[in-house]
Amino acid sequence: DAGVIQxxxxxxxxxxxxxxLRCKPISGHNSLFWYRxxxxxxxxxxxxxxxxxxxxxxxxxEDRFSAKMPNxxxxxxxxxxxxxxxxxxxxxxxxxxPGGGAQYFGPGTxxxxx
Amino acid sequence: xxxxxxxxxxxxxxxAETVTLSCTYDTSESDYYLFWYKQPxxxxxxxxxxxxxxxxxxxxxxxxxxxxxxxAKSFSxxxxxxxxxxxxxxxxxxxxxxxNRNQFYFGTGTSLTVIP
Numbered sequence: 542d543a544g545v546i547q548x549x550x551x552x553x554x555x556x557x558x559x560x561x562l563r564c565k566p567i568s569g570h571n572s573l574f575w576y577r578x579x580x581x582x583x584x585x586x587x588x589x590x591x592x593x594x595x596x597x598x599x600x601x602x603e604d605r606f607s608a609k610m611p612n613x614x615x616x617x618x619x620x621x622x623x624x625x626x627x628x629x630x631x632x633x634x635x636x637x638x639p640g641g642g643a644q645y646f647g648p649g650t651x652x653x654x655x
Numbered sequence: 656x657x658x659x660x661x662x663x664x665x666x667x668x669x670x671a672e673t674v675t676l677s678c679t680y681d682t683s684e685s686d687y688y689l690f691w692y693k694q695p696x697x698x699x700x701x702x703x704x705x706x707x708x709x710x711x712x713x714x715x716x717x718x719x720x721x722x723x724x725x726x727a728k729s730f731s732x733x734x735x736x737x738x739x740x741x742x743x744x745x746x747x748x749x750x751x752x753x754x755n756r757n758q759f760y761f762g763t764g765t766s767l768t769v770i771p
Contacts, residue, residue, distance in 0.1 A: 572757050574759070578698075583761075583763050583764065584746065584761050584764075586758065586759070589757060589758060591757055596757065597758060630698055632700065634700070636757070636759075638757060643688075643690055643702050643705050644690075644702075644748075644750075644759055645702065646692075646699065646700035646701075648697075648698070648699055649698050649699070649700075651698075
C-alpha cells in the first residue's frame with residue numbers, strides 16, 4: 542500500500558516567492574491534516590479537512606497561507622508570499638473517518654525560505 | 656480543548672534495558688483514543704501503538720506496551736529490550752471518538768537516546 546505522498550520533499554526559495562506543497566492521502570481516508578514542525582514551536586496543526594471540506598483552519602498563521610482539497614486524493618498548501626519564518630518541515634497526514642483511526646503521516650516537505 | 660502533556664523532554668536508556676515514557680492528558684470526554692508516535696532523525700512520523708479508552712486491556716506491539724490509567728488520565732509507553740533504532744523523538748497524541756471531533760492533540764515530545 543502506498544502511504545501518504547508529499548511533494549516536493551525539499552524546497553528552497555527566496556523570500557516573497559510563492560510556495561506550493563502537495564499531498565496525496567492514503568486511498569479511502571476521509572480526513573486530511575496539514576502540520577508544521579519547527580524547533581521553536583514543535584508540531585502545529587494548520588488545518589484539517591473531512592471529506593474534502595475544511596473543518597478547522599484556526600491554526601493557519603495568517604492570510605499568506607491557504608489550503609485546498611479539490612478532491613479526495615489531492616490537497617495543496619500554498620504560501621504566498623513566503624517569508625524566512627515560514628521555514629519548517631510541513632507534514633501532511635491522513636486518517637480514516639469516523640473517529641478512532643490513527644493518523645498516517647507523509648515524509649514531510651522541508652521548506653527553507655532565504 | 657484537550658491537552659496532552661509529556662513532562663520528560665529527554666530520556667536515555669542503556670541498550671537492552673527497559674524505559675518508560677510518560678504522558679498525561681486532560682479531557683472531559685469518556686470515549687477517545689490515545690497514540691504514541693515515533694519520529695527518528697529522518698523526521699518520518701511513525702505510528703507505534705494505539706489504545707482505545709473503552710478497553711481496559713493495555714495495548715502491546717512487540718517490544719512496545721502501554722500502561723493506560725484512565726482515572727488518572729495517564730498513558731505511558733514502555734519500551735523493552737531497547738535497541739539503537741529506538742532512538743527518536745516520541746509523541747503522545749489524543750483523539751476524540753466523536754466523529755465530529757476529528758482533531759488530534761499532540762504532546763511536545765520526549766527525545767529518547769539509546770546508549771550502546
